[in-house]
Amino acid sequence: xxxxxxxxxxxxxxxxxxxxxxxxxxxxxxxxxxxxxxxxxxxxxxxxxxxxxxxxxxxxxxxxxxxxxxxxxxxxxxxxxxxxxxxxxxxxxxxxxxxxxxxxxxxxxxxxxxxxxxxxxxxxxxxxxxxxxxxxxxxxxxxxxxxxxxxxxxxxxxxxxxxxxxxxxxxxxxxxxxxxxxxxxxxxxxxxxxxxxxxxxxxxxxxxxxxxxxxxxxxxxxxxxxxxxxxxxxxxxxxxxxxxxxxxxxxxxxxxxxxxxxxxxxxxxxxxxxxxxxxxxxxxxxxxxxxxxxxxxxxxxxxxxxxxxxxxxxxxxxxxxxxxxxxxxxxxxxxxxxxxxxxxxxxxxxxxxxxxxxxxxxxxxxxxxx
Numbered sequence: 001x002x003x004x005x006x007x008x009x010x011x012x013x014x015x016x017x018x019x020x021x022x023x024x025x026x027x028x029x030x031x032x033x034x035x036x037x038x039x040x041x042x043x044x045x046x047x048x049x050x051x052x053x054x055x056x057x058x059x060x061x062x063x064x065x066x067x068x069x070x071x072x073x074x075x076x077x078x079x080x081x082x083x084x085x086x087x088x089x090x091x092x093x094x095x096x097x098x099x100x101x102x103x104x105x106x107x108x109x110x111x112x113x114x115x116x117x118x119x120x121x122x123x124x125x126x127x128x129x130x131x132x133x134x135x136x137x138x139x140x141x142x143x144x145x146x147x148x149x150x151x152x153x154x155x156x157x158x159x160x161x162x163x164x165x166x167x168x169x170x171x172x173x174x175x176x177x178x179x180x181x182x183x184x185x186x187x188x189x190x191x192x193x194x195x196x197x198x199x200x201x202x203x204x205x206x207x208x209x210x211x212x213x214x215x216x217x218x219x220x221x222x223x224x225x226x227x228x229x230x231x232x233x234x235x236x237x238x239x240x241x242x243x244x245x246x247x248x249x250x251x252x253x254x255x256x257x258x259x260x261x262x263x264x265x266x267x268x269x270x271x272x273x274x275x276x277x278x279x280x281x282x283x284x285x286x287x288x289x290x291x292x293x294x295x296x297x298x299x300x301x302x303x304x305x306x307x308x309x310x311x312x313x314x315x316x317x318x319x320x321x322x323x324x325x326x327x328x329x330x331x332x333x334x335x336x337x338x339x340x341x342x343x344x345x346x347x348x349x350x351x352x353x354x355x356x357x358x359x360x361x362x363x364x365x366x367x368x369x370x
Contacts, residue, residue, distance in 0.1 A: 014042025
């Protein structure tokens with residue numbers, strides 16, 4: 001199979017979907033690998049390393065898309081890439097369709113085979129290709145939140161850790177999954193008072209055992225969220241529903257309970273966000289104000305730390321890239337159920353129930369396209 005990796009064009013997205021080690025493994029398996037010129041520069045990988053590993057460096061994204069049977073990316077295709085997409089070719093990337101009806105309808109129109117990192121699911125229910133970026137984003141959420149609490153950033157001027165004689169900041173985290181647990185770990189390590197909220201009591205029991213004493217677990221519902229908002233200096237949105245839009249847990253009316261200069265970092269923004277007033281922002285223009293509260297909605301947070309996140313991501317994605325390249329479609333799907341769970345749209349047909357329901361689109365069972 002011919003596997004292609006274009007350079008990412010999303011605002012300040014420095015990750016790349018294949019590293020030289022992955023190229024080498026694909027080449028050993030007999031596949032051809034095309035890498036767009038400078039695709040790895042943001043991660044610190046020069047073209048020469050790709051060549052040495054056996055990749056063919058091509059000058060343009062147009063050539064990558066026109067020649068490749070499978071495109072491996074990091075982020076969803078953007079409008080300049082739409083004319084390059086070929087019907088029946090595979091695209092393997094983060095799509096997050098639930099947050100983007102325009103992208104969903106465009107992929108239906110163009111007809112590629114859309115395999116989404118975020119819906120690949122193992123038998124135990126875990127989402128292996130979301131985990132590494134959730135770890136990065138959870139840790140970054142506290143790093144960014146601490147920065148935007150500074151007064152020059154329009155925050156409250158609060159130091160997360162406090163100092164002797166002055167209390168630390170209060171951090172409230174909605175969701176105790178991978179993102180929430182990693183955010184709690186970093187916030188606690190910085191000395192903040194942390195409240196970690198979730199509806200899964202077994203998860204809360206586990207985290208109550210392993211987290212430091214400055215992390216308090218709390219069952220999540222609208223009443224307890226309203227109780228915590230007036231005290232929150234930093235609010236982290238960390239709720240995920242596989243393949244579906246994130247539930248709105250903080251309405252605009254509830255937002256008015258927060259202090260002026262408080263900060264929200266909604267990591268769920270790429271699935272629509274769990275704060276009603278959030279919308280996607282970029283690394284170039286990351287924040288905006290609503291009712292005096294700073295909103296941070298960057299949808300590709302890990303892209304800013306590509307030197308870490310590229311390798312964390314490709315460690316997980318490469319086995320699936322090899323499965324797709326070795327088996328092709330649909331054989332790889334039949335052989336690997338976890339991979340089949342990544343199918344969202346196949347040649348114009350929506351095969352993920354959550355997306356069809358969300359946008360009132362016809363649903364096609366996955367077996368019908370295999």
